[in-house]
Each structure stands twice: as structure tokens, then as C-alpha cells.
Amino acid sequence: MGEQVGYTPLIKADRLAKALGLGEVWLKNDTVNYPTLSFKDRVVSVALSRSIEMGFDVVACASTGNLANSVAANAAAAGLTSFVFIPSDLEVGKVLGSLVYGTNVIPVDGTYDKVNRLCSEVADKYNWAFANVNIRPYYAEGSKTMAFEIAEQLGWRIPDNIVVPMAGGSLITKIHKAFNEFRKLGLVEDTPCRIFGAQAENCSPIVTAVKNGSDLIKPVENPDTIVKSLAIGNPADGFYAYHVMESTGGYGENPTDAETVAGIKLLGETEGIFAETAGGVTVSATKRLVESGKLSKDSSVVLCITGNGLKTREVLEGTYHVHDAIQPTLSDVVGLMDSLKNSSNQKVEEAAWA
Amino acid sequence: MGIKVLIPTPLRNLTNEKESVEVNGANVAEVFDSLEAQHPGLKERLVDDAGELRRFVNVYVNQEDVRFKEGKDTVLSDGDELSIVPAIAGGR
Numbered sequence A: 001m002g003e004q005v006g007y008t009p010l011i012k013a014d015r016l017a018k019a020l021g022l023g024e025v026w027l028k029n030d031t032v033n034y035p036t037l038s039f040k041d042r043v044v045s046v047a048l049s050r051s052i053e054m055g056f057d058v059v060a061c062a063s064t065g066n067l068a069n070s071v072a073a074n075a076a077a078a079g080l081t082s083f084v085f086i087p088s089d090l091e092v093g094k095v096l097g098s099l100v101y102g103t104n105v106i107p108v109d110g111t112y113d114k115v116n117r118l119c120s121e122v123a124d125k126y127n128w129a130f131a132n133v134n135i136r137p138y139y140a141e142g143s144k145t146m147a148f149e150i151a152e153q154l155g156w157r158i159p160d161n162i163v164v165p166m167a168g169g170s171l172i173t174k175i176h177k178a179f180n181e182f183r184k185l186g187l188v189e190d191t192p193c194r195i196f197g198a199q200a201e202n203c204s205p206i207v208t209a210v211k212n213g214s215d216l217i218k219p220v221e222n223p224d225t226i227v228k229s230l231a232i233g234n235p236a237d238g239f240y241a242y243h244v245m246e247s248t249g250g251y252g253e254n255p256t257d258a259e260t261v262a263g264i265k266l267l268g269e270t271e272g273i274f275a276e277t278a279g280g281v282t283v284s285a286t287k288r289l290v291e292s293g294k295l296s297k298d299s300s301v302v303l304c305i306t307g308n309g310l311k312t313r314e315v316l317e318g319t320y321h322v323h324d325a326i327q328p329t330l331s332d333v334v335g336l337m338d339s340l341k342n343s344s345n346q347k348v349e350e351a352a353w354a
Numbered sequence B: 001m002g003i004k005v006l007i008p009t010p011l012r013n014l015t016n017e018k019e020s021v022e023v024n025g026a027n028v029a030e031v032f033d034s035l036e037a038q039h040p041g042l043k044e045r046l047v048d049d050a051g052e053l054r055r056f057v058n059v060y061v062n063q064e065d066v067r068f069k070e071g072k073d074t075v076l077s078d079g080d081e082l083s084i085v086p087a088i089a090g091g092r
């Protein structure tokens, strides 16, 4: 399954670096991962390949959206039946982005954590391969390719710093594991990499633990954030994610929703990449890390941009001024240009950070 | 009628493969004691020496995580359903 998955671009982001006050910044651009435009295609290609080897006919998942899209698409391509369980309040783009593949979408009233608990019980009852429940060890290994590719694309070296969005905390843990495996194999020099984690303010159990310096992860009962892809209140791998950040000298940041929207816009305006909310969290967390002095100009930073903005368009609604329609005449364009000259309205909107 | 406890697959070797077990108990801790009496070995898989829930064990009473209630002291009444769900994580 999934031979086409991965090997997404690693982009040198000089304009974003300048805006953030950093030197060398790279973006691992999984907004264009094949086939469903998020890093989850990596984990699903491994989980479904293994499910097929083990003889499962039905695959499933508990998802905050992106995983559901990927399970649905890859199951369709493999001719498997699939069931995707999601919180009933997900973005339209994420729901349609599953339905189109002919999967069975099961919306559940309640938070992701309730969906996840339900799926654990369902996995005990039916003989289905749940990508992130009973097949999770394989799913988790799939995340490693993101770090393998980063090291390869940097010319077989490990970056000085990496910023990773966290939901359940699996991706960040496996990025750490992958760099260690390359070090051990001698494919890269054994240089240190500080690993930083990003979550949304209103659902940041792992970042809160890091800031408190305690690996006791206090679950969040009712996550209330626009960053639905990361809204896991009871992160299964939180304990491990904590220790990855702590042991590498990294840290965690948890920007507000307003900062997240500003981060999405900054990434779009400086690098031409439209990321979903998780990408906005990663960019705005990086900005905070620069402001607090944890990241500086003298070392390289990779940002993991893990999902596509077309899936979470609603967070930008009402935040842009669109010009009134003009007539198809040259004089209307000239008139518009004159009025633009007199307004400051073309300036990058930075309200959230002002 | 007592408390219906849902047993996850990894623990069913301790319950003769039963998916659920009926026990008595006025709170979560008492239910664990009753479980231990019926199926020796179960309790130590759920709580540590101090009686606190293990890190990767989630317990729900009627779908609510007991950590958002009173933890092991969460009060139960006849007919309640207690679900044990291991958090599947790690594999570093």
C-alpha cells in the first residue's frame, strides 16, 4: 500500500525565516502528501499494508479528520471496506474528504477522546483493523519516514532544531526515534537536535506538562479550539512526547487560536504554502520560541507542516477584505489602483500579533 | 444487579475470555477489589502499589473518564457500566 506516499518537498524558507527573525529555516511540506494532503498518509500506508498482510478485510480508525481521509482513500485504493469514526463537529472539508472515497463515516457526539474510547471497545468486539488502536504500533512507525526524508533532503544531516505539531504525541516521538536510527546506522553524523512540540492553547496537555516540568499529563476534558486536528485531550503518547522534548533540550509552545490564524497567513504570504490549522500552530509556536530566546538565528530549524489548508478553510472566513466587483473596464481598474494607493489595507494583517 | 465491567482483549486471559464481568462495589476502588476476588491478577494490571490508576490505563464510568470525576473514589450505583481501556502508545 502507498508506494506514492511521502517524499514531499523540503523547502528552504528564507522569507519566513526573515519574518520570524531566524537564520536557516526549512519547511517539510506535507500539505502536498499523496493522496490526502496530510502526513497521515505516511502512517496509513504502513498500517494498511500490515493489515492486509494480517488478513483483515475491514479497516477503521478514530480520527480528528486527517487520518479518516487517509484511511478512507487508501482503503478504497486497496479494495478494502472501511469505517471512520469522527467527532460530529469536524470541518466540512474533512467530512467530505472521507465520504468521497465511499467509506462509512460514523460521526459520534462527543470529543475525540470519546471517539477513541469507543473505538477501543469496537476493536474488541469486531475483527477490524483500527489503524490507530489495535494496529497502532505499525501506524506509529509510519511517522518515521518524515524524519528520514528530512535528514536525506538536508544532505544526510540532522537539523539543529525541529518544531512538530502534537495531538496524541506519536509523530514527535517517532521523529526522535527516526533520527536516532539514522545516527546509529551512521547515515548521519551524531549531531544533537532539539525537538520542540506545538499544541493549541485550549488543548495543550503535553505542552502544559513541559512548561510545568512534570511528566504527569493532565487530560483536557473539553478541548475548545479551531485546531480540531490536534484536539486530543488525553494524548496516548503524551508521556513519551514529554520526554522527547525534555531529553533533547527542546520545549513546548501553545499559541492561541488568533495566533494560529496569523501563522497560517504568514506562511501563505511568505512562502506560498496554504497550511491547515496544525500548520498555523507550528508557525506561531515557532514565533513564540524565537521571542522567548529558545530559538535563534545561529542554528537551523525545520518546521513540520503536516496538513493542507483547503481542509480547514472556515477558520479564514471573514478575516479578509475582498474588493467589490468591478466592471470589466480599464477605467475601473485604474480607479481601484488609485483607491488602493490611498489605503493601507494591502498591508499584511498582523492584528493578532500586534 | 451490580456493576457491569467491560474487559479489554489484553486482560481477557484473566477472565476466562469473558468480555464483561458483573461485580459489586460502591466505588471504583471497591469494584477493582471485587474483580480481584473473582479473577486474581486483574487488579495489579490496573493500579499501582499505592492503588492509583496506572499511567496507560483509562477507566470510564458510563462513558465518562474517571479522571474527570473522583478517580478511584468515583461513586458507583447498581446498573452502572465501567469500561477499562488500555491506552495504546509507545513502542519506541
Ligand SMILES: Cc1ncc(COP(=O)(O)O)c(C=O)c1O
Pocket: A038, A039, A040, A064, A066, A067, A165, A166, A167, A168, A169, A170, A171, A172, A229, A230, A276, A278, A306, A307
Ligand atoms: C495535521 C496533523 N498534524 C499533526 C498531527 C499530530 O499527530 P500525533 O497524534 O501523532 O501527535 C495530526 C493528528 O491528527 C494532524 O492531523
